[in-house]
Amino acid sequence: MDRAAFAVAFVARCRRAGLSAGLTETDDLIRGLGVVPAGSRAEIYWVARVTLVRREADLAAFEGVFAAVFDDAVPLPLTRESAPGARREDEVQLPLPGATARGSADGGLPWAMLPTPVAARDEVGGEEPAVPEMRPEALAALAERPFDELDSAQLDALAGALAAELHHWPHRRGRRRAVDARGPRISLRHTVAQSRRTAFEPVTLVRERPVRRPRRAVLLCDVSASMRAQTAAYLHLMRAFTTVTAAEVFAFATTLTRLTPALRRPSAREAIERASSAATDRFGGTRIASNLVALLDSHHGDTVRGALVLIASDGWDSDPPEQMTAAMSRLRRRAHRVVWLNPRAGTHGFAPAVAGMSAALPFCDLMLPAATFGDLTTAVRATLAL
Incomplete structure (x- = not known):
């Protein structure tokens, strides 16, 4: 098959359908067809889609053109066994209105072969190939949705994009x-x-x-009942830190639980499951000040020295505010920076009126909203800039 003639004719039809594709996309399609070994319908579909579709809004137009062109002629061999200019007996011309004489005598896509008796290996069962990964526009849309509206697959996809933000970790x-x-x-x-x-x-x-x-990081995640909707997403954030730097991760509700070994598992799904089962006091009460004191008094207290400390909590605390003030004062003197992630900080008219949050706020370098993955990405970038 003449790849250049096919690509020019196919792109022209896509442009008439409303898809924005120019010379660069046409050249990409020609080069992509050159590396397809077998030329099955599925392979040509993905080569054309990756090279021509740049926006999600153009996907419908592309699907319509591709279906109209290939429904009656599935495999398109990308090699010509015959001499240039010769036509085989099984060659047909796909009708393409408005094609120039340069394409073919009948105005169709040139050198489209009739389907072979054996089905292509990628089309067994007649199903379209699955999308290998989510498009960036889809990830960006999901990143602005609340955590409780996302399923486990969407959480995993967004967590992978979040981990990419931590490649340039600060050093000391x-x-x-x-x-x-x-x-x-x-x-x-x-x-x-x-x-x-x-x-x-x-x-x-x-x-x-x-x-x-690399600067050490210490992360504390609130897993009490008031943080039920955010717990899974925050654990994904904590795991992203453990994969980049020597981070120590703790979960707290009524007691303090170390989650670092569980979150360092190679599988993200297994790591989150192990961390969730390790926190035996999940969805209970909250004692933030007592758990901060327990961390500073334990043998892990030295890890806080000179470290970047992230506390993910809404600030609801059953301990007295005076105890929170004393604990945060000790933590601030030992840590390099203290960043508080509050899922309610981004709501309209938010004010730190909770007693625990009001007592902790003077000792924080930053308090950032963390209700969506977009907020977490912004928080990570702000933290790396400290």
């Missing part, structure tokens, strides 16, 4: 130093060791620089 200066010719200071130990070869005359000055390490 460590205490160790490494030899570097462009370092800002002289390494006394290495310079003296080098001078042993020159009668202890420091002929060569060895320089060094501080070793930079």
Whole structure:
């Protein structure tokens, strides 16, 4: 089959149907058809769809044109065994109104072969191939929907897009130093060791620089009854942190539970299930201040030192506000930054009137809304900029 002639004729018909495709898309289609090995209907469908459809609004027009062209001639071989200009007995011309004489004598798509007796391997059962992944426009639309309106598959898809935002994780200066010719200071130990070869005359000055390490992150997720709708999405956020940096994740309601080993599982679905079953006090009461004190007093309290601390909670707390003030004061002195994610902060007319939230707010560097995956993406970007 002449790929160029076919692509030009097919794109012209798509343009008449309202699909916006130009020379770039036509060239992409020609190149894509060149790498299709067998030329089955499904393969040509996906090559044409990926190269020509740029907007979700154009999908209906593309589907109509493709169905009109290929319903009566399924497989289109992409190799010509006959000599140029020769026509085989099974060649037919697909009708294409308005085609130029350059396409074919009958005005159709050129060199369309009749279907073979054996069905293509991608069309067994007559079903269309499944979409390999969600389009970016669909993900963007889902990202603005509340968490309680999303199913598990949609949560997994959005969690993958959220994890991509954490690739550029901030680093901090460590205490160790490494030899570097462009370092800002002289390494006394290495310079003296080098001078042993020159009668202890420091002929060569060895320089060094501080070793930079990824900044540690500590995340605390409220799994009480008031956070039932947000718990699954927040656990996806916590798992994204554990896959990028050395993060410690804790869940709290009435007690504190460490979820780091469960969330580091390679399968996202298995990790969320293990983390959900590990938090035995889910959907109960809330004791934020007591759990913060328990974390700081435990052997995991040193992980907070110099770390980025994220607390995901609505601020409802059964502990006295004075206890929250004391706990947040200790946490703020030990942490590098404290960010509070509140699912109700984005609602119109929100004010931190809850006693626990009011007591914790003066010790937070940021308080950000977190009611949708779009809010979580914005929160991650703001956190990385700290």
